[in-house]
Amino acid sequence: MTTQEITPTDDFGIAEASRTNLWKDAFARLAANKLAVIGIIPIVLLFFIAIFGPYLTPYDFLAQDFTARLAAPSSEHWLGTDELGRDVFSRILYGARTAVAVGLVSTAISLIVGLIMGSLAGYLGGRVDMLVVWLTDMTRSMPALLLAIVINLTLKVPLEAWMEQMYLATKNGFFRQTMWVDLVLVFGALALIQWPGYARLIRGQILSIRSRNYVLAARALGMPTGRILTRYVIPNAMGPLIVAVSAGLGGAMVLESAFSFLGVGVQLPIPSWGKMISDGLRMWQTHPYLLAGPAVMMAIITVSFAWLGDGLNDALNPRQWGG
Amino acid sequence: MSQTDSSNRAPLVRVENLTKHFSVRIGAYGETKATVHALDEVSFDVRRGETLGLVGESGCGKSTAGLTLLQLHRPTSGKVYFEEKEVTGLSEKEMRPLRRRMQIIFQDPYSTLSPRMTIGNAIGEPLWLHELASGREAQERISRLLNDVGLNPAFAFRYPHEFSGGQRQRVCIARALACEPEFIVCDEPISALDVSIQAQIINLLQDLQEEYDLTYLFIAHDLAVVRHISDRVAVMYLGRVVEMAPKERLFDNPLHPYTNALLLSVPVPNPRQERQREHIVIQGNVPSAISPPSGCRFHPRCPLAFEPCDHVVPEWREAEPGHWVACHAV
Amino acid sequence: MSVLLDVQDLQTRFQVRKGYVYAVNGVSFQLDQGDTLAVVGESGCGKSVTMLSLVRLLPPAASIENGQVLLRGEDLLQLNLRQLRDVRGGEIGMIFQDPMTSLNPFINIGTQMAEPLIYHRGMSKSEALARSAELLGMVGIPDGEARLREYPHQFSGGMRQRVMIAMSMSCEPAVLIADEPTTALDVTIQAQIVELVKELRDRSGVAVIWITHDLSVVAGIADRVIVMYAGYIVEEAPVDALFEDPRHPYTVGLMGALPSLAGETGTRLTTIGGSPPDLVDLPDFCPFHPRCPYAIDRCRKENPMLEPVIDASDGGHRAACWVDIREVELEAGAAAGSV
Numbered sequence: 001m002t003t004q005e006i007t008p009t010d011d012f013g014i015a016e017a018s019r020t021n022l023w024k025d026a027f028a029r030l031a032a033n034k035l036a037v038i039g040i041i042p043i044v045l046l047f048f049i050a051i052f053g054p055y056l057t058p059y060d061f062l063a064q065d066f067t068a069r070l071a072a073p074s075s076e077h078w079l080g081t082d083e084l085g086r087d088v089f090s091r092i093l094y095g096a097r098t099a100v101a102v103g104l105v106s107t108a109i110s111l112i113v114g115l116i117m118g119s120l121a122g123y124l125g126g127r128v129d130m131l132v133v134w135l136t137d138m139t140r141s142m143p144a145l146l147l148a149i150v151i152n153l154t155l156k157v158p159l160e161a162w163m164e165q166m167y168l169a170t171k172n173g174f175f176r177q178t179m180w181v182d183l184v185l186v187f188g189a190l191a192l193i194q195w196p197g198y199a200r201l202i203r204g205q206i207l208s209i210r211s212r213n214y215v216l217a218a219r220a221l222g223m224p225t226g227r228i229l230t231r232y233v234i235p236n237a238m239g240p241l242i243v244a245v246s247a248g249l250g251g252a253m254v255l256e257s258a259f260s261f262l263g264v265g266v267q268l269p270i271p272s273w274g275k276m277i278s279d280g281l282r283m284w285q286t287h288p289y290l291l292a293g294p295a296v297m298m299a300i301i302t303v304s305f306a307w308l309g310d311g312l313n314d315a316l317n318p319r320q321w322g323g
Numbered sequence: 324m325s326q327t328d329s330s331n332r333a334p335l336v337r338v339e340n341l342t343k344h345f346s347v348r349i350g351a352y353g354e355t356k357a358t359v360h361a362l363d364e365v366s367f368d369v370r371r372g373e374t375l376g377l378v379g380e381s382g383c384g385k386s387t388a389g390l391t392l393l394q395l396h397r398p399t400s401g402k403v404y405f406e407e408k409e410v411t412g413l414s415e416k417e418m419r420p421l422r423r424r425m426q427i428i429f430q431d432p433y434s435t436l437s438p439r440m441t442i443g444n445a446i447g448e449p450l451w452l453h454e455l456a457s458g459r460e461a462q463e464r465i466s467r468l469l470n471d472v473g474l475n476p477a478f479a480f481r482y483p484h485e486f487s488g489g490q491r492q493r494v495c496i497a498r499a500l501a502c503e504p505e506f507i508v509c510d511e512p513i514s515a516l517d518v519s520i521q522a523q524i525i526n527l528l529q530d531l532q533e534e535y536d537l538t539y540l541f542i543a544h545d546l547a548v549v550r551h552i553s554d555r556v557a558v559m560y561l562g563r564v565v566e567m568a569p570k571e572r573l574f575d576n577p578l579h580p581y582t583n584a585l586l587l588s589v590p591v592p593n594p595r596q597e598r599q600r601e602h603i604v605i606q607g608n609v610p611s612a613i614s615p616p617s618g619c620r621f622h623p624r625c626p627l628a629f630e631p632c633d634h635v636v637p638e639w640r641e642a643e644p645g646h647w648v649a650c651h652a653v
Numbered sequence: 654m655s656v657l658l659d660v661q662d663l664q665t666r667f668q669v670r671k672g673y674v675y676a677v678n679g680v681s682f683q684l685d686q687g688d689t690l691a692v693v694g695e696s697g698c699g700k701s702v703t704m705l706s707l708v709r710l711l712p713p714a715a716s717i718e719n720g721q722v723l724l725r726g727e728d729l730l731q732l733n734l735r736q737l738r739d740v741r742g743g744e745i746g747m748i749f750q751d752p753m754t755s756l757n758p759f760i761n762i763g764t765q766m767a768e769p770l771i772y773h774r775g776m777s778k779s780e781a782l783a784r785s786a787e788l789l790g791m792v793g794i795p796d797g798e799a800r801l802r803e804y805p806h807q808f809s810g811g812m813r814q815r816v817m818i819a820m821s822m823s824c825e826p827a828v829l830i831a832d833e834p835t836t837a838l839d840v841t842i843q844a845q846i847v848e849l850v851k852e853l854r855d856r857s858g859v860a861v862i863w864i865t866h867d868l869s870v871v872a873g874i875a876d877r878v879i880v881m882y883a884g885y886i887v888e889e890a891p892v893d894a895l896f897e898d899p900r901h902p903y904t905v906g907l908m909g910a911l912p913s914l915a916g917e918t919g920t921r922l923t924t925i926g927g928s929p930p931d932l933v934d935l936p937d938f939c940p941f942h943p944r945c946p947y948a949i950d951r952c953r954k955e956n957p958m959l960e961p962v963i964d965a966s967d968g969g970h971r972a973a974c975w976v977d978i979r980e981v982e983l984e985a986g987a988a989a990g991s992v
Contacts, residue, residue, distance in 0.1 A: 213431060214434065214435055217427070220393060220422060222418065222421075222422030222423060222452060222453070232437050236437060490928070517929075518866060518867070518868070519925040522911075522923070522924040523924045523926070526921055547911070547914050548912050550914060550918060551922070574914065586914065588843065590844070590870050590873045591872060592869040592871075594872045597873040602844075604845050605845075609839070
């Protein structure tokens with residue numbers, strides 16, 4: 001073993017050094033994982049496109065060119081145009097924004113709900129735990145897509161009616177944009193489907209970490225509960241959570257596409273890859289490029305998130321550091 | 324070790340009728356509530372500067388005794404005194420100053436250190452917590468503690484996964500020492516280690532005891548190890564202490580039939596002696612702590628069992644000066 | 654007595670991320686009919702891998718690179734998988750450390766015990782069950798017929814190990830390999846199991862290979878002992894010779910590290926400093942020299958072979974050491990190394 005000199009600094013001089021070291025270690029392992037690195041590239045690109053998409057697109061995603069309807073891919077329209085003459089390439093780029101927004105927002109909502117419910121269940125135990133477990137079981141026992149359809153069908157009309165009332169009362173143009181209803185419903189459905197996974201994961205992590213000897217040892221040192229949580233429980237629960245979030249981001253995007261495909265997702269005019277796939281499917285024999293573009297994008301992103309998730313799993317698992 | 328004068332010393336820790344029952348659910352669907360009698364009416368004392376060995380088979384409650392004594396489990400009944408001050412019933416906040424003085428080392432050094440904390444930080448935690456040192460002073464303390472347990476102080480920046488089991492156990496010992504404790508519960512500290520490493524840790528614990536005048540409650544299942552390290556030994560069976568005596572007396576002249584059976588079960592590391600000695604093997608298994616036998620808990624396996632054993636709990640009495648036993652046949 | 658099992662120059666290594674781990678490095682030994690051979694060493698010394706290599710029950714990352722395993726003259730390493738299955742559980746019975754996980758929790762004891770009898774002995778189900786009940790009686794579990802209908806969780810740890818022993822003995826094997834069979838058990842139960850195996854051995858004449866880290870158990874059961882370190886046999890001797898006249902510094906260290914129930918107390922244990930090496934390279938030096946108080950220059954340059962010791966008190970005493978440790982007087986405490 002090599003030795004290193006101790007350099008005394010503030011706060012034991014260790015706290016900072018250790019934290020960067022730990023994450024540096026994990027990062028080095030991630031960087032050594034070829035699939036994970038390959039997976040990161042499309043994901044970074046996706047976020048880039050989502051942010052700067054509108055400046056990159058050659059055409060407005062809404063611009064209809066009736067002279068060039070269902071045009072085949074050409075130098076003018078790289079991926080052709082759809083039946084309304086809209087540029088498919090521009091719509092795919094703009095669709096990245098939908099995908100990222102859906103992934104981030106729905107994951108954030110379900111993560112927050114899952115964190116709260118899972119922590120409560122794990123810490124308090126007893127009846128709260130039973131209630132949370134029962135709730136997650138109930139939610140997970142329902143087919144995801146069916147749940148989304150039911151939510152959409154039952155809530156859309158009353159929500160739109162409420163928006164209309166609000167518009168009449170306030171004369172605020174915001175309430176005229178019905179796409180917000182769609183977004184709220186899609187985010188809501190996705191969060192509802194995904195929170196039980198996070199809740200169960202966090203509950204399991206907390207239960208397992210609480211029973212570890214290092215928590216018992218910390219109690220034996222006389223450590224207050226708050227510090228045990230922040231110093232011991234949470235850092236050790238982070239790894240699996242990061243992995244789950246990575247997988248969850250990809251999963252949410254796929255689910256949203258499935259919603260759109262079934263007609264309960266984000267409605268036009270906001271382009272969504274799922275919606276484009278379902279539209280393209282109707283004409284895939286005559287105009288296969290309408291289907292191919294969004295489908296390939298979807299596949300790349302899904303696989304990328306899966307690879308990144310696997311890589312993170314290996315990188316953040318301290319048991320694998322020994323070898 | 325000062326075996327002779329430890330008998331005159333005052334008890335540092337005294338345990339009186341300590342009882343711990345766990346309620347569990349049994350049956351295929353957890354439909355039946357049951358009580359595990361992990362610890363029943365256990366009394367013993369640990370004198371300042373001595374090592375009391377607590378020995379017994381798995382499930383006899385010896386680890387529960389250690390954890391309950393430290394109030395890491397709330398006792399069902401009974402009392403624990405530290406320097407004749409009652410600690411049972413104290414709140415966690417009131418316990419905190421006492422926690423500094425009473426420490427514990429666990430069996431499994433792999434799960435006793437957080438994988439996300441350098442060992443320097445792990446050892447530094449008690450310094451920060453009990454405001455014993457900070458800044459540069461803490462740094463030096465950590466180095467000295469690592470040095471004390473035979474590790475390179477430069478290891479402070481490393482993570483537990485970089486260490487072997489024996490080295491991790493040294494880190495755990497250093498962390499316990501950081502509190503400057505007077506009393507340490509050693510809960511099977513060497514059971515998970517290889518033989519050659521076990522000897523290293525035993526020697527280390529003995530050196531540290533001498534250097535810092537520590538008092539140990541040494542919990543183990545290995546009788547030879549207990550004999551080596553202890554001044555006095557208490558033997559547990561199924562939640563009760565059945566015999567307690569200075570170690571020479573206990574090993575040379577055991578009074579309780581269970582102690583005797585245990586001693587006869589230990590293989591002798593000498594082939595010629597092993598061939599000659601009588602192999603009286605105690606039959607049967609340790610019964611479940613959920614429904615322990617009535618009367619003396621050892622009676623179903625006891626070669627000496629007679630009339631009162633199956634319904635009268637034998638009294639815990641001092642059969643000879645300093646030699647306590649709970650048996651009708653003695 | 655004839656040689657029953659003859660292992661020659663066995664080498665097994667594991668593929669890991671950064672290359673290989675050399676777990677077994679040229680192990681040779683013989684086992685006679687009715688003989689009991691104990692294999693002693695610390696975790697990672699290759700004792701279990703050696704025995705698993707005999708019947709090729711290795712994880713996928715492991716490969717046997719060299720060697721012969723001759724059972725009655727037939728090389729087990731050359732058999733195809735079908736023939737090997739007849740040997741496993743037939744000619745060679747095995748017991749493992751953890752009786753809690755060695756039995757399938759979802760199948761009752763009777764079905765699990767009957768299986769090898771039906772497979773290896775061609776018995777009918779009812780014959781096999783009847784024989785299983787008999788076997789349970791033989792290993793000290795009364796009321797066998799009723800207990801065959803029970804499931805593993807209804808048995809205690811010691812009882813399960815008895816069931817495992819009954820299963821491994823059911824096809825009257827020539828060799829019984831016991832891999833740390835008492836490590837997970839309490840000392841009173843360990844004594845029961847040791848007595849049981851001795852009794853079965855004396856009655857059936859099975860040859861036993863007893864793998865353990867505990868030298869004290871060895872004293873009571875073995876005829877001969879092999880001490881392993883870093884994948885090498887460092888000493889081999891009849892049991893009396895090993896305990897009375899150990900010649901390898903590692904064996905001496907292991908014995909000094911054992912506290913005992915008799916004799917002086919208050920003494921310090923001698924220890925072996927440091928910890929065992931990683932086996933990522935085949936060493937061209939004695940693998941024990943960094944921890945060895947007797948080490949000389951030669952130990953750092955050449956790896957000693959296992960050779961007969963000088964003035965052996967008993968035949969077949971071999972050690973792999975350049976130093977005749979009887980001639981070296983260690984300074985007091987020199988054996989107590991540091992980390």
